Amino acid sequence: MLKLLWAEISYNKQHLLTLFGLVVMLTAYNSYRPDSPNILILFLTFITVNNLNVFRNKEKRDRYFALIPVNMTAIGLLRISLLLIPFLGVVIYSLVSNYLISGHNLNTGSLVSFSGLIITVYCVVYILRDRMIETMRRYGLTKRRAIIILFAVVFILNIFTFFAIFESTRHLFRPIEKVIVFVENLVYKNPLESTSALVYGAVCLFALVSSTIVTLNFRKNFLD
């Protein structure tokens, strides 16, 4: 697994270095302007991770790795590592550097929750891709339609994840208000203040991350 991980990091080093360069600059800026929304840092991370995935898909990396004598669990761990490493790197760097430079805590809540959110989205996409596209195609759906349905499912799941992680369900039937509350929470409020939300989020995330490894082992098609 380490050989593959090293190869991927080495192959994508320009992307990763650019990301961390920008993160360093933004973190420095944030240390002088503590009120600025540090969510930008995570958007950058998101874009980088997204690009890594686009490259992997375009170059049919799953097909490449399926032919190499490495077991699928290792490839599943690799896939999730390539997702987690940039996020954890950015979050840890941002927290530590802000604390050291300015002595105050960055908006840790938004960093952690937004990271969790994006990792959740990717995990769900991986799981659906591993298990559902093949099944949908079996029932005569075209790949394009299957992908549209998957995105719709992911979107709905995300909305519910937002609600579950950030608040209780008291506003469940008032979706517009809920979205506003969510955005406020994401940017300004620290969800780490709620221990139960944090534990719930962490458990969900761990389960999701583990599931991506399991589903890869059961995937039926490595042509793409």
Next chain:
Amino acid sequence: MDNAFEIRQMVKGYPKFKLGPLDLSLEPGTVMGYIGPNGSGKTTTINCLAGLIRPDKGDMTIFGRKNEHKNPEWKFDIGYVGDTHVFYENWTGAKNLKFLSKFYPDWSDELVNTMIQKFDVPVNKRAKDLSKGNRAKLAIVSALAHSPRLLLLDEPTSGLDPVVRSEVLDVLFEVVESEDRAIFYSTHILSDISRLADDLAFLVEGKIKLKSPKDDLIENWRKISFRMKKNQSQFKSGVSFKQDGREYQVISSEFNQTLEHIRELGAENIQDNRLSIDEIAVHILRGENNA
């Protein structure tokens, strides 16, 4: 000794196509041509063997080991070249080869260098800058460098122009002819493989129509011409016939049986000619054989 591969009762279904149930095996050191029209299931079979697709039913072994992803040791024994050549596109050919070398204990840099020189592969170019022909050659070097005992070739020259195709086939055959390895070569162009194949398997609409040693096919399939007074429209082991008055021309898939039968019928002036392997394939793929 275990077979190079064994496929037992394998089924793979798609909305508009079903492959199998398929039973097929290949002995070590044997070259099998896997012949069939486009869409007959050749690529699906090879993808299942290479682990790129999982079948719905049945099982497969490579030199006695199940080809499952959790125990990937069986992959040491196979080299795969398909019609899609996958690399790290921004790396040079040499770097791609170096990457792969880390996963195979039997990888030989010496063999790689020999093949690179022989095939004239520009390994210092990035993979994305290589021509189609050179990508195919790089894929062949990648597949052979760890000296696999089984080579799976799925129309490796597909999409190449005739000159490059012939060049790639020449280098491929030069390497594989010199070694004692099992080769499973899928193609719809029989001439690509006919000189090398020991066995031929014909696949039509997801089912094996016929599997036979190439020499047996050449020996048994004949075009028999004769004269006969009697009107006859059925001949033992005859797959097709033409009649022009008293003159008959029968294509037989079992020469001796047909010969005996037409003698019994009182045929005269009997002459027979062997068919080329391409002609035989056309008859089989049209569904004219009695197998």
